[in-house]
Amino acid sequence: MSDSPGTAVLAEGLRKSYRGSAALDGLDLDVPAGAVCGLLGPNGAGKTTTVRILSTLLRADAGRALVAGHDVARDPAGVRRSIGLVGQHAAVDEQLSGRQNLEMFARLSHLGAAARRADELLARFGLADTGRKPAGRYSGGMRRRLDLAAGLILRPKVLFLDEPTTGLDPGARNEMWDAVRDLVAGGTTVLLTTQYLEEADRLADMICVIDHGRVIARGTPEELKSRLGGDRIDVVVRERRDLAAVTEILAKVGLAEPRAEPAVRRVSVPVEERVAALGDLTRALRERDIAAEDIAVRRPTLDEVFLTLTGGRS
Amino acid sequence: MTAMLGRLGWAVADTWTITRRDLTHWVNQPAQIVIGLLFPVMIVLMFGYLFGGAVALPGGGDYREFLMPGMFAMTMLFGIETTFAAVAGDAAKGVTDRFRSIPMSGSAVVAGRSVADLLNSVLGLAVMVVCGLAVGWRFHEGAGRAAAAFALLLLLRFAMLWVGIWLGLVVGRPEMLAAIQILVWPLTFVSNTFVPPETMPAWLAAVAQWNPLSATVAAIRDLFGNPGPAGASFAAEHAVALALAWPLALIAVFAPLATRRYRDLNR
Ligand SMILES: Nc1ncnc2c1ncn2[C@@H]1O[C@H](COP(=O)(O)OP(=O)(O)O)[C@@H](O)[C@H]1O
Ligand SMILES: [Mg+2]
Numbered sequence: 001m002s003d004s005p006g007t008a009v010l011a012e013g014l015r016k017s018y019r020g021s022a023a024l025d026g027l028d029l030d031v032p033a034g035a036v037c038g039l040l041g042p043n044g045a046g047k048t049t050t051v052r053i054l055s056t057l058l059r060a061d062a063g064r065a066l067v068a069g070h071d072v073a074r075d076p077a078g079v080r081r082s083i084g085l086v087g088q089h090a091a092v093d094e095q096l097s098g099r100q101n102l103e104m105f106a107r108l109s110h111l112g113a114a115a116r117r118a119d120e121l122l123a124r125f126g127l128a129d130t131g132r133k134p135a136g137r138y139s140g141g142m143r144r145r146l147d148l149a150a151g152l153i154l155r156p157k158v159l160f161l162d163e164p165t166t167g168l169d170p171g172a173r174n175e176m177w178d179a180v181r182d183l184v185a186g187g188t189t190v191l192l193t194t195q196y197l198e199e200a201d202r203l204a205d206m207i208c209v210i211d212h213g214r215v216i217a218r219g220t221p222e223e224l225k226s227r228l229g230g231d232r233i234d235v236v237v238r239e240r241r242d243l244a245a246v247t248e249i250l251a252k253v254g255l256a257e258p259r260a261e262p263a264v265r266r267v268s269v270p271v272e273e274r275v276a277a278l279g280d281l282t283r284a285l286r287e288r289d290i291a292a293e294d295i296a297v298r299r300p301t302l303d304e305v306f307l308t309l310t311g312g313r314s
Numbered sequence: 315m316t317a318m319l320g321r322l323g324w325a326v327a328d329t330w331t332i333t334r335r336d337l338t339h340w341v342n343q344p345a346q347i348v349i350g351l352l353f354p355v356m357i358v359l360m361f362g363y364l365f366g367g368a369v370a371l372p373g374g375g376d377y378r379e380f381l382m383p384g385m386f387a388m389t390m391l392f393g394i395e396t397t398f399a400a401v402a403g404d405a406a407k408g409v410t411d412r413f414r415s416i417p418m419s420g421s422a423v424v425a426g427r428s429v430a431d432l433l434n435s436v437l438g439l440a441v442m443v444v445c446g447l448a449v450g451w452r453f454h455e456g457a458g459r460a461a462a463a464f465a466l467l468l469l470l471r472f473a474m475l476w477v478g479i480w481l482g483l484v485v486g487r488p489e490m491l492a493a494i495q496i497l498v499w500p501l502t503f504v505s506n507t508f509v510p511p512e513t514m515p516a517w518l519a520a521v522a523q524w525n526p527l528s529a530t531v532a533a534i535r536d537l538f539g540n541p542g543p544a545g546a547s548f549a550a551e552h553a554v555a556l557a558l559a560w561p562l563a564l565i566a567v568f569a570p571l572a573t574r575r576y577r578d579l580n581r
Contacts, residue, residue: 083415
């Protein structure tokens, strides 16, 4: 691992325990400048702990981390001048209006034109006409946008987003995704945690799957899909009563236990070599005189990759 | 040297920004502050007129003149709730974390809280003085001694500030405010605030006399020249010394505890 100028976030062997139980168990991370890294993991995997260590809120028990070239333990002030943090819950003063919040955080970040910066961000996130309404009376989506605006006040080099869309309705989620894409176009490095595979798939250039405080797989979404699980075969049968027989056949053809979805009369299984597997499958179906409505060879969804990696827990 | 001055400059600027934040809360939610200011007034009216008639002071004197110094000190003690609610609220809402993740001066978070809460208490005292004057309370020993009395009151408030910050950081849940109130009320009642301890059973009187709140109340009754119990206990005879010693001792304990707790948020 290197800490070349092209690296925005570097973590090596991060460990953190709470009362003897390990939240982080030797976590490594290497995010190139300008990338969007998705930290994907189930609840309790250690995502928030990682973000809190990298944003200087928490001290690691062991390991080291550099953010925008500053060591989080030795130069927390340097890190704080380079980052924005949008936590899991909107961290704004609910008794202040959006503008008052942003002006306060801008002043505290020692920016010259605090009022102008606040106006810019309010306009950019569609909050310009919220007037004096206190943030406590904002909708969930508005509060999230205000929180994101607060995280962007000092034009951070690295932005941490901890589950930015958890609890948002689909409309607000799409707005958040658009906002993140805009940021990336502006060159900001983003480290985003999520439990949603779809989110990581849509936003991230690279994904680190973490579980039990360690990175268990990393790569682009495409790489993860092709490297893990390989191709899959889906069979949709005409008659629901054929499901059991097809499952039996696929168990012989495939690499793992087939997954049956009776509601859509579908069975699917990962395969090693798709042409051979497809041959075996069609022969077996003909022998048993089973009518398939559809047979498809496809790449696994990130969902399936994730389930494989985390052992079915999610 | 210039770096140090620069840092000091930012600490002052950030403290003012945090103070202004609280002042903005007052403007945004005036009802909240007005209720906070009027609550002690209600207690004055309740005790001064409803119960006070039944209280005969052992040394003689007007009950409302006896009561007001107690009410001033009680207002300072209630400050613990204001501080607690603000600190616990910020911790629970993640505002504290936001402050800790931006390049602001760390000490300004506490300094700004102190200035805002002390301003709030000065305002509270002003309201209570007006209320006192309206119900017949006066200071009889000159402006100098009255000023000393107010200084002792603000010292008590400053001690409560550190207790409140510590509690807020330890508890971290603003909904626990009710529990804090349950602790604060007995402290007010088992003191010389409403009745002279001499009228209580001996064991309770001993607790009341050594209550830090009683020290301040006894001292300022003396400084204002208001009627107070004539008792010859050690606590009564050294009231001013105790009114200095108690808050200073509380500050000596809780300021380091609170500071350490704040620093340990990164554990
Ligand atoms: N303050 C804490 N005290 C005790 N345990 C904690 C604390 N914070 C996190 N943990 C534990 O550490 C593990 C990782 O938590 P976290 O980083 O919040 O996971 P995630 O954000 O991926 O859901 C979990 O098992 C969690 O229970
Ligand atoms: Mg989390």
